[in-house]
Amino acid sequence: MNNAISYTDPSIFCYAILAVALPLFAALINFCLPVKSKAAGWISTLAILVGCVLSAMVFAAVWNQQPQHVQTLWFTIGTTKVFAGILLNNLSVMMLLLVSLIALPVHIYSTAYMKHDDRYSRYFTYLSFFCFSMLGLVVVDSLVLFYAFWELVGFSSYLLIGFWFTKDKAVQANKKAFIMNRIGDIGLLSAIIIIFAKFHTFDIATLFINDNLVFKSVIHDGLWISASGQIPAVWQYVACIGVFMAVAAKSAQFPLHTWLPDAMEGPTSVSALIHAATMVAAGVFLLGRVYPLFTDSELTILGVIGCFTAFMAATIALTQNDLKRVLAYSTISQLGYMILAMGVGAYGSSLFHLATHAFFKCLLFLVAGVVIHEMQHIKEENNLDIDPQNIQYMGGLRKKLPVTFIAAVVGSLALIGIPLTSGYLSKDGILIQAFEWSEGRSAWLKLIPAGALFTSWLTAFYVSRLIVKVFFGEFRLLKKHPEIKLHISDGGWQYRVPLILLAICSLFPLFSLNPFFYEKAWLFESLKPAEFMARENIYHTIIPIGVNILSVFVMYAAYAIYVKRNTFSFPQTGFLYRLSYNQWYLDKIYRKAIVKPILGLGKTCFWFDRNVIDGLIHLIERSSRMVAALTAWSDKHIVDGFLHLMAALVQSIGNFARKFQNGKVQYYLYSMLLIVLILFVLKILI
Amino acid sequence: MNLLTLLIFIPVLFALVIVLLPSSQRGSFKYITLLATLLQLGISIYIYLNFKTGAASAGINHEDQFQFVQKLPWIGLNLGSMGKLQIDYFVGIDGISVTLLVMSALVMVVATLASWEIKSNLKGFFLLFLLLDMAVMGVFCALDFFLFYLFYELMLLPLYFLIGMWGGVRREYAAIKFFLYTLFGSVFMLLVMVGLYLSVNDPATGSHTFNIIQMMNPANYTSGSVFSAAAHQTILGMPARTVGFVVLFIAFAIKVPIVPLHTWLPDAHVEAPTPVSIILAGVLLKIGGYGIIRICLGIFPEIASSGAFWLGLIGVVSILYGACNALAQRDLKRLIAYSSVSHMGFVLLGIASQTAEGVSGAVMQMVSHGFLSSMLFFLVGVVYNRVHDRDIYHFRGLGTQMPQYTAFVMVAFFASLGLPGFSAFVAEAFTLAGTFKSPTVNGLLPYWMAICGSVGILLGAAYFLWTLQRMFFGKVSLKGGEVWKIALTDVSIREKLALIPMAAAALALGLMPSLVFGKINDSVLALIQFLQAK
Amino acid sequence: MITLTDFLLVGALLFCTGIYMIVSKRNSIQVLIGIELMLNAAILNLVAFGKYDKLNNGGQVFALFAIVLAAATTAVALAIILNVYRRYKTIDPDEIKNLRD
Structure with a gap:
């Protein structure tokens, strides 16, 4: 079964395995430590640091080279041999590096953020376990193992959302998250079973990469046919629906997205790593892995759903007052972009956006963590009965938290997609390719790029609203309670270093030397499909200019509304407002x-x-x-x-x-x- | 001395010791029992390690391929013109039984550790316990139908008394319900057994035989006999072999149990004392699945194929129905009992698929469920022992009160709901894979069954997580107030000793499924081949 | 002329009288007399039928024989009655139930 390896350096696999296993060891060690032990944080951080270095070495060795694949017999069931192994191609090494790179600052940040928690070592046990699951997910070569890690990721997310398990809201949120993810898991399991029944193997390399069995199979006359036999075509659709369910659950796409905003009950550092940067991107990664499974029309449906999710989440984000909820909905919205990109065939852009989004969204969450931490501090110091996450109480924090403020601005500019940031590169890529794709298709499909475009302006608005409400104007809590004392600052180096690190990563140089043309980004160039259209039509010029000019206007509008008027918020009436504020009533x-x-x-x-x-x-x-x-x-x-x-x-x-x-x-x-x-x-x- | 014989009868030896000891020594009974079960575990592990694999030792329908065989003439009456009554003491194992033996031995150890809570009439309890232990081991080893039946019925008696005498409030009701259900099944089984005996001739001696393996060979049936495939005899207008299959199936299905023959299970579990619940869920239910594989499929393969759809349907219904029922429970033990119904549905579904993946998955599920359900019932027993209550609504925030206990509960719950890394995941995933493969391989089951089965996994997550959230998380709030707060101490060392091996076994099987698959694979392949050849 | 029928009629009359006396009388002596009457009825018949045996006069011979026997049985019967009377102090046959089971 070992095939198509042009050169084999066994040490690569050792590094990859070690990078995956180190967090597991850290988790095991931490599990044995007493619950308050402060050593746990450093053990985990060390593990992820070494893992990060190893990942970088693996990345350097495999990027743009032949896929590397090694496997060993795991067990035999009947005549089926189930292998376990690792598969390193561009996609997986990118994810490997990305996850460990994001996890590192989050770990450092957590050592300070969770400092006073009673179950400090448990937190790092779970966090390391999550890193293990996520890293395992990206490198494994078999669908069975993929599913296993897929669920372990969900499980560790369950543990972390419910980390403060005495909070009723937290445990309800983690139950909801796990069950919704379970719905997706069932879909994925069904899809895997269908693929197994059809092709008699679980091997991702055989199925999707080397032999590309899935791509070679055809649907003809109501049957799904390949060399290994045929089954009714309807099961191909079911398999795709199953994969879609899995993607929708993990990556919080409509209609299975409602768990993500609730998942914000977990520690903010967790939200940054899991519910913004890495785990939720696993759905997109899965799509990248099984991309050949989808036929053209199925991809279109995917695009429609991605577009709808992006739009819906953006509208909800407009009115939320919980700092983390706004970010959560913006995550959903950005994930919608990625799915949309997959749907319109912008495979490379989708993954590129995944990578850039991971950095700036993680950054924004860490910023939110600092802000919430300080608000909590104020609350406890003055015995106030306020929700520390409510942006209605904030304002004018840019003077108190200068580093945080700069990081927040960088992050939000990247999220909006202003030039010179990484977000600009990846998001415009998606928009442009969506417009190109809709050329020559039926008129209503033009709604997809149009919706995406519109959503990007909505994004500009809600992000500006958030930043303006938190950092500009005056401190509204102080206005309400003039007697309170304020002792807040950016915090120690464990806060600043991750923020600065991630802020730098959110700018263009990491991805491209050319800050304006997305197709020049090295990451994109390696992942783009072979038949990629060169820069030849008008969209490539018009869209970036149009998007950004209007975005700037929108941002100014937000600034004008919220700083100049400086009221608490818009008048809260009207059907559209209520629809948005109540999150489209989906939970109900x-x-x-x-x-x-x-x-x-x-x-x-x-x-x-x-x-x-x-x-x-x-x-x-x-x-x-x-x-x-x-x-x-x-x-x-x-x-x-x-x-x-x-x-x-x-x-x-x-x-x-x-x-x-x-x-x-x-x-x-x-x-x-x-x-x-x-x-x-x-x-x-x- | 044959190891299997030793394995089966060790409990009896120790039971004799207990009988001879005076009641003043009653404190030692549990240690004697523990010694017996540990010895049994040791032997079973030795057997497991020395069990030969390979196509030449696959077993199933080849007598010479069974291992650790002991065959002694037992009852041999010359009945004149009616021929010779030939009943052998015939024990032996193949891949299907060996893993179940080890599992049962481990469950017995844990059940013994759970017996520490028994306070009254210790002599009677441990005697019956050991008798039950012997019968259970005997069932898994017996290859003579008469011997099998004997052990099978012998289980019933101790269980009836164990539930009826040491059980909860409605113990008589539960015991009688259990007894009648099982007896109903086994009485008809007796008839079929006699019919088979009269139909089958041992080619070596020429007389009728109870040998199960001989019964699998169509050539051994005398022409024109009731169960001869060629004779097409009928019973009450239905083909005799179909009737035979259905009767045996019902007898075993009651044990499994399947919907709608399952209602004895929740009652029996709820009323039974913890060790008996553990044995019931851990071992007894597996005897149903084992019987279906060994006897129903082995002796009536062609009926099993033509009726596969119905078997699969029953399996799917059990999965979904059991899970739905579990959603509605507020008694923790009853919830777990219904989850057992749901999980055992996978066993039936896998068997019905008649694919290597499906049957292996089914056996794996039996082993895995043996460990996990024992663990779950043990955990319920922990709380029940301390406060004599197991209503989910009466507890809250046990995570703060009993952190280690909660950790064990989480392991057991997540393992049961199929978290990868634990055995149930491998078992359920491959059962479903086999089910889905069935239409293309042998055309027995429709595609949709696998999909419906997977919904059961989802529901499983729902009820387990709800319980976790309701009972273990949140702020501490107990119905019994401070009294309970003092009573609810964390798990003791003895309890950990019982729980850790279970969790470790489930984890080991999840990470290295080859521990089971490696041993059963040849047998399963031989079984599939046998079923296809009919 | 007196025919055979007349003799037989008289015999039958005697016999019936005898039977009547036997079943109805409350005195054993009277019963005994009834028996004698029945015997005599039989003897009368013997003599009457004797006309068919004129050579040997078998009828008359039998009659004589029967008379002698009757006398003997009567003697025995009277002796029994005497004994019965001695034992039961009565000769009413209804009172003597020792034959009952």
């Missing part, structure tokens, strides 16, 4: 339309079990008891009665006979005579 709909009926079904089943099935059993029991009673009665009265009757009969016959035996001679004679006479009479008569 789900609760009413899905959760309740399922619980009802459970109750009905139990009722059925108790009353119908058990009722039947009891009925059988009762009826057999009745039969028994009946037989007992008949035994007593009929069977015994017959016996008694016989006895009585015999007795009466005897009694009758003994009357002739009364000892009186005359009587005997008399009877004799009588009998003789009767005989005579009979003789005569007959």
Whole structure:
């Protein structure tokens, strides 16, 4: 099964395996430490630091080279051999490096952020475990292992969302997250099973890369045909739906996105790493892995959903007041862009956006963490009853938190996609390719690029609103409670270094020497599809200019509205406002339309079990008891009665006979005579 | 001395010791029992390690391929014109049984450790316990139908008393329900067994035989006999072999249990004391699955194929129905009981698929469920012992109160709901894979069954996570207030000793499924081949 | 002329009288007399039928034989009655039920 390896340097695999396994070891060590041990943080950080270096070495060795693949027999089931191994190609080494690169600043940040927590070492156990799962996910070569790590990622996210498990909201959020992810997992499992039944292998390299079995299969005449046999074509669609469900659950796409905003109940550093940068990108990564599975029309559907999600999440982000929620919805929206890009065939751009987004969104979350941390500090110091995440109370923090402010501005400019940032490069790539793709397609598909364009202006608005409300104007909490004392600052180096590091990574130089042309980015160039269109049409010029000019206007508008007017917010009326503020009522709909009926079904089943099935059993029991009673009665009265009757009969016959035996001679004679006479009479008569 | 015989009868030896000891020594009974089960575990591991694999030792329908065989003539009556009554003491194992043996032995050890909570009538309890232990081991090893039946019925008696005497409030109800359900199945099984006996001739001796392996060979059936495939006999207008299959299937299906023959299970579990719950869930249910593979599929392969759709359907219904029921429970033990119904549905589904993946997955699921359900019931017992309550709504925030306990619960719950890395994931995933492969390989099951089965995994997550959230997370709030707070101490060393091997076993099987698959693979392949050849 | 029928009629009359006496009388002596009457009825019949055996006069011979026997049985019967009376102090046959089981 080892195939297509042009050159093999075994040390590459050792490095990759080590990079994956180190966080696991760290997690195991931390698990054994006492819960408050401060050593845990450094153990985890060290593990991820070494892992990061190793990842970089692996990246350097494999990037733009032949895919590297090594595997070993894991187990045999029937005649199927299941292999375990690692597959290193451009996609996986990029993710490997990206994840460890993002995880490193988050770890450093966490050592300070979680400093006062009672279960400090647990936190790092979970965090390291997450890193292990995520790194494992990106390098494994078999769909079974992929699924395994896919779920472990969800599991570690469950642990981290519910890290403060005494908070009811947190545990409800982690339950919701896990169950929604489970829906996706079921889809992925079904897809894997279908692929296995069809191609008899779990090997990603064989399926999608080297032999590309999936790509070579065709749908013809209602059947899905390849060299390994055929099954009804409908199962190809089911497999795609399954993969889509998995993507939608993990990457928070409509309709399975509602867990992500709730997941913000976890520690902010966790949100930064897991629910912004890495885990949620796993869905996009999965799409990248199984891309050949999708047919053209299925990709279109994917694009539509991505576009819709991007738009919907952006509209919701407009009105949210919770700092982390805004960022969460913006994450959903950006993930929508990535899915959209996959759908329109902009494979390279999608992954490029994944990489850039990871940096700037992680940065924004860490910024949010600092802000929330300081607000919490104020709250505790002054015994206020406020929500430290509510942006209504913030304002004017740029003077108090200068480093944080600069990082926030860099991050948000990247998120909006202003030139000189990485976000500009990747997002404009997506927009341009979406417009190119819609050329020559039916008119309503033009809505996809149009929607994406519109969403990017919405993004500009809500991001500006956020930044303006948090950092500009005056401190609204102070206005409300003038007596409070403020002792806030950017915090120690564990806060500053990650912020600065990530802010630098959010600018263009990391990705391209040319700050304006996305197709010159080295990352994109290596991932782009072979038939990529060169810069030849008008979109390449018009779109970046149009988007950015309007974005700047929008940003100014936001600044004008929120700083100049400096009111708490817009008038909160109108249907559209409520729709946005209540997150399109999806949570309520789900609760009413899905959760309740399922619980009802459970109750009905139990009722059925108790009353119908058990009722039947009891009925059988009762009826057999009745039969028994009946037989007992008949035994007593009929069977015994017959016996008694016989006895009585015999007795009466005897009694009758003994009357002739009364000892009186005359009587005997008399009877004799009588009998003789009767005989005579009979003789005569007959 | 044959190892299997030793394995089966060790409990009896120790039971004799307990009988002879005076009641004043009652404190030692549990240690004696523990010694017996540990010895058994040691032997079973030795057997496992020395179990030969390879196509030449696949077993199934080749008597010479079974291992650790002991065959002694037992009852041999000359009945004159009716021939010779031939009943052998015939034990042996192949790949299907060996993993189940090890699993059962480990579960027995844990059940013994859980028996520490038993306070009354210790002599009776441990005697019955050891008797049950013997019967269970015997069932997995017996290759003579009569012997099998004997052990099979022998399990019933101790269980009835164990539930009926040491159980909860409604123990009599539960015990009788359990007893009648199982008896209902096994009585008809007896009839079929006799019918098979009269139909099958041992080619070596020429007399009728109870040998299960001989029963698998169609050539051994006398022409015109009831169960001869060529004779097309009917019983009540239905083909005799179909009737035979259905009757045996029902007998085993009650044990599995399948919907709608499952309602004894929640009651029995809820009322049974913890060690008995552990044995019930860990071992007894597996006997149903094992019986279906060894006997129903082995003796009536062609009916198993033609009825595969219905088997699969029952499996799917059990998965979904059990899971839905579990969603509605507020008694923790009942919830786990229903989850057992759901998980055992996978076993049936896998068996019905008759693919290598499906059957291997089914056996894996049996082993895995053996460990996990024992662990779950043990964990319920921990809380129940301390406060005599297991209503989910009466607890909250146990995570703060009993952190180690909660960690074990989380391991058990997540392993049960199929988290990769634990055995249940491998088992369920491959069961479903086999099910989905079935239409293309042998055309027995429709495609949709696998998809429906996977929904069960989702529901599993729902009820386990709900329980975790409701009972273990949040702020501490207990119905019993301070009294409970004092009573609810974290897990003791004995409890850890019982829980850790289970968790470790589930983890080991999840990481290295070859521990099971390696041993069963040849047997499963032989079984599939046998089923295809019919 | 007196025909055979007349003799037989008289015999039958005697016999019936005898039977009547046997079953109805409350005195054993009277019963015994009834028996004698029945015997004599039989003897009368023997003599009447004797006309068919004129050579040997078998009828008359049998009659004589029967008379002698009757005398003997009567003697025995009277002796029994005497004994019965001695034992039961009564000769009413209804009172003597020792034949009963």
